[in-house]
Amino acid sequence: MKPPVLYMIPSPLWEGEVHTIPQMTIAAAHSLRYFIVEKARTARRYLKDISHPLAMQDLEIYEMDRTGTETEVFRSWVKAGHSVGVISEAGCPGVADPGTQIVRKAHEMKIKVVPCPGPNSIIQALMASGFSGQQFTFHGYLPNKKEELTRKLKWLEQLVQKNQGTQIFIETPYRNQFMFSELLRCLNHQTFLCVASQINGPHELINTLRIQEWHKKDTQWLKKNPAIFMIGKMLT
Numbered sequence: 001m002k003p004p005v006l007y008m009i010p011s012p013l014w015e016g017e018v019h020t021i022p023q024m025t026i027a028a029a030h031s032l033r034y035f036i037v038e039k040a041r042t043a044r045r046y047l048k049d050i051s052h053p054l055a056m057q058d059l060e061i062y063e064m065d066r067t068g069t070e071t072e073v074f075r076s077w078v079k080a081g082h083s084v085g086v087i088s089e090a091g092c093p094g095v096a097d098p099g100t101q102i103v104r105k106a107h108e109m110k111i112k113v114v115p116c117p118g119p120n121s122i123i124q125a126l127m128a129s130g131f132s133g134q135q136f137t138f139h140g141y142l143p144n145k146k147e148e149l150t151r152k153l154k155w156l157e158q159l160v161q162k163n164q165g166t167q168i169f170i171e172t173p174y175r176n177q178f179m180f181s182e183l184l185r186c187l188n189h190q191t192f193l194c195v196a197s198q199i200n201g202p203h204e205l206i207n208t209l210r211i212q213e214w215h216k217k218d219t220q221w222l223k224k225n226p227a228i229f230m231i232g233k234m235l236t
Contacts, residue, residue: 004078006106007032007085008099010092010118011046013226014201018049025116026050029085034060034077036070038088038098046087064098071105078111090226092120096140096170121228122168125196128206129166131232136166146182153186156231160191166232176222179229180214187211187231194230197222208234 007028012020030053037043040063044056052059060077064070077084086099092115093099106113126133139156143149156167171179183193189212196206198221205221208230 001081002083004081004111005083006074006078006102006111006113007083008093008103008113008115009085009087010116010120011043011087011090013090013119013121013199015042015045016049017200018046020119020200021050022117025118028114028116029087032083032085033058034082035085035087036062036064036074036099036102037086038064038093042089043087068101071101074102074105075109078106078109090121092118095120096122096138119200121196121199121226124199125194125206125228125230126166126168128196129194129230129232130208130234131166131192131194131230132164132235133166135163136168136232139167139169141171142169142179149182150186153183153231157187157191160231160233164233164235166230168228168230170226170228173224173226176225176227177219180219180222183229184211184215189215192232192234194232195219195222195227196230197225197227199226199228 009025009029012018029050033054040061043061062070062073074084086093086102088097088099091097094103103113122138126136142152159165159167191211192208193211193214194208198204
């Protein structure tokens with residue numbers, strides 16, 4: 001009997017866009033019956049879209065919660081000899097998405113962890129930005145309070161000027177317009193900003209412009225859509 005394995009299984013950035021999922025990842029998902037997921041409903045739809053060979057009612061799917069019980073479920077499954085897959089809502093689990101705690105438990109239990117290939121909005125946005133991919137930092141969500149956000153944005157801009165490293169961050173879709181207006185207000189007119197919205201979606205838009213150029217752009221497409229923001233330098 002083969003030892004159990006933990007598979008980190010990426011999902012589409014946009015629901016139904018399963019053509020963005022590599023065959024290797026689909027094959028890994030097909031080999032599993034046990035899954036720990038961010039949301040059960042979305043995960044079942046995804047597994048159905050990739051034609052999982054088992055009926056949905058025959059799959060064991062446990063939804064993550066804030067109490068950390070998923071690590072104990074994972075422990076019980078692998079103790080019984082079962083391999084497990086982790087699926088988050090969009091992109092790669094464990095990268096700006098839940099799943100890290102299960103990976104920690106796997107390493108603690110000496111369980112092999114296999115990161116399957118798939119879409120990741122952070123990396124794909126960086127690829128298309130024109131900014132440095134040699135040195136970059138992902139900051140997640142920036143402060144909510146306006147004064148703290150101002151200080152943070154100016155600090156990130158200084159980091160770019162100092163070491164040319166790309167500074168990457170996100171915001172909840174309903175606050176995108178506020179974040180964008182603060183970027184225009186706080187940053188130097190010559191600073192480069194990249195905004196990547198709806199990556200892999202039907203209306204994907206990725207633009208890198210100086211702040212002075214962004215002032216002239218219509219950004220209605222940012223409203224309520226997932227986006228990645230990056231401050232960086234256009235390298236020559």
